[in-house]
Amino acid sequence: MTFNIFPVVYFAVSRSLLASGTRLAVVARVHGASAWRAFWHVTLPMLSPALAAGMLLAFTLAIEEFGVPAALGSRAGVVMLTVGIEKKLADWPVDLPGAALLSLLLMAVALFAWWLQRRLVGEKEVTSVTGKPGENHGASLGWMMLPAVLAMAAVGGLAVGVPAVSMMLTSVMGTLSGGVSVENVTLRHFAALFDQQGDALSALGTSLSLALGSALIVGALGLLAAWLVMVQKIKGRGMVDALSLMPAALPGVVVGVGLILLWNQPFWPRSPYNTLWMLLLSYCCLLLPWPVRYVGSALRQLGPNLEPAARVHGASPLQALRLIVLPLVFPALLAAMLMVFAVASRELVTSLLLSPAGTQTVAVFIWRQFEQGSVGQGMAMASLTLLTGLVLMLTALALMQRRTCG
Template sequence: MSLYANARGGRLPLAFNAFSVVSLLIIIGLPVLSVILFAIFPHFNEGSFRAPFSNLYPQLSDPALIDATFNSIRLATCVTLLSIAVAVVLAYVRNKMSVTAGRFWDVMLLVPFLIPPYIASMAWIQMFQFNGVWYRWTGVDFSAFLFSFSGVVFVMTMHLFPLVYFSASNALRVIGQRYSDVARVYGAGRLDLACRILLPLMMPTLLASGLIVFVLSVEEFGTPDILGSRFGFEVMVTAIEEKLTDWPIDLPGASVLSLILIAIAVSAYLLQLVVNRKYAASLDAQTIISAANSSRGACLVAHLLFTLVAVFAVILPLFSIVAASLMRTVSHGLNWNNLTLSAYADLFTSGNGAVEAIYTSLGLAAMTALIAAVLGLLVAFTLIRLKPRGKSVLDVLSLMPNAVPAMALSVGLILTWNQQYLPVTPYNTIMILLLAYVCLMLPYPIRMITSALRQQPFSLDESAAIYGADILHIVRRVLLPLMVPIMVASGCIVFAISTRELVASLMLAPAGTETVATYVFNQFDQGSVSAGMAMSLVVILVSGALIALGQGIVKRYTP
């Protein structure tokens, strides 16, 4: 470590740090700062600091804002609690299964991650709305439930509970069987075992993953907008979108709401970090992994539980997407005479907007993946290896993209770059989308490359230095070849997720520019359900293949 310790005050580490800080300031720092300044100084876009805080009281006392904030917190709380409940039950019974059966269900429950929430919401509407697929089959109308607060909670839970499930399942696997066996020796029943042994040991994991679900629920736009708008349910993100799209445009109001949204998300994210660092359970290295020793009846019940959840989380949404994409007209229902592949053929026919949307999304995703991977390597190398003086600023900036919601970032980018005094601005060009995408996707390469770089011993760097290599040579000839597979893997994941990003695309896309996400959203809004669902299925398949490729590369090249 002396190689980098001796160089920390040198020009190269400081240059790396300065470039990283400036890059992150432009990408994330300025948008967040703009939200704060506009919320405090409503005339800031005029270059004036007059009447500070004059906009806060009218906005904070607005009943609509209070209702939207309360609805967001209520929705996020209910989704989090229900996700934890579903995940804990499934994780417990999964740990009693055989290895093969458990892996099958693990793969099955990865599928909800591949279906963007706005697409899943559209699929649920096609399935359970009045005169939808389910109604035509059974005559039972579930539209009253779907278009209600409970329906929104249910749909969001089916998308987010796997986050808690995988964390809880891993925690139970680490805890093992030994603690349970000892408790049984001393007469503990199943309830005592669950409440006094397993749950306390799992609590840090449940809190940490639950807080992530809470943040994702607070910042979710697609499901509350698509389902909630049907019964007048408004949350903070939909209120912000309304302030920016309905005339007259209310930038100060949008900035205040965005500031509240950022405060909630950052608070939950910081609390999650505290839980991870302070309350992690420490177990013996000799913990024994649970064996599948349950009776046939218990195994059958476990498989039935997983099947029931998989039907609602995976099978019904996917079936609805495929069925809707194949129907010639939705009103004629699902029958052989109404099935066609024309929606898929139209996707690749020039002149209907789909091809242009695909090209735009692919180009943006490719540039985002490249920039995010390179910037992620630079930030990770600076923080892990160089550790220059003043790195705390870079530390904070590198964590911010994890916590800033996409809607708040979009507002911040509008407030930052839509200013008359700027000689050059990316606003109203494709570059503003690229800025937003890079910011939203940065956490993936930073997290993956940082983790991989920590696993590389410092002796590699020291050995190269002994043979006369300077820092640049070490980076180019030693570390970069080791990190390229991880950069490619993170790039695949970034590419896949970028192609389906909705909020930033909806809020920032220049006039006449459509991405895949806005194409799907607009087609559904205009009643062209088949075209939207056909594009949705293509997005799910492509993103799934790319994410699987990225994960495969990580497993192949990570020790």
């Protein structure tokens, strides 16, 4: 779970570093501070909002994780709240009161984490002087270069390399008992993906479309919510901030059941139930906290005089948001949208509960292949999805880099 979640903190902190630049740390070094002193007294305090936001999201993601505990926890005798909730809803008789009680406990833990973050960070404003992204000049690590590179390579290898290689090998193995050998290599699992009446490719297209739609919708809503709370400082902003965290604290299974109970009522003239709109709605409900937190941490670094200056020169609040605020927080917003895209493309629990009849997402397709014993086809689909998502996200990052350099 640690290797699965640590990119959340990395994306938040790295975008914050890009926004603040290195000029303040350089000034500290010029005035005699050592590298560690400049980091401790200058860089780390400026990163505190982004670090706290990333850690809060990581915590809530960890306590609401379902896939890893369900797959590995049972063998180790570890039962987490999300697995307990799923069992109460899946086993007969269905225990809705018990599931609701565990869900409330999970929300209480997440809200305590939110309160603790507010106590640690408070209303502190961390401003990067003008709000403009600063230049980041490379620093020489000296003798620490090799240990740092080896440490990052080890983390990347354990978090990405080992699972990816294992997945790729399984996808080209004819039989698991045959082991890794030239005689056991085959591409029939990939060929089978194109021979299943288009089910596999349809599932891939459905997942990518839903992930893209979710990223665009929650990106826009998250930017607006963070702007209203951090910049406009509307009344009740504390409640809005708390409500923006709640979806991250809710397990996907709870959100799925809640949406079923809500939209499966006879009094609705039209209902998204049993359509792809239901899946899109569930993804947006679950992933809205990501852009709110990422953009909120970026907004803390903007100077307080930027939007008032635009207003003095005749800009409306929305014009100031579009022409001043959005370009400055765009790196953080894009990072959040990329994370939303990545998570939505592999969302399992709500997809299992809410997928319309005859429609599959990638996660549902892989899950059912495992249930049927077709591990090779499941891994082939996972490999194809990984490569497709990686190409799309790297393309988006390249476009952002080109936009920044231009």
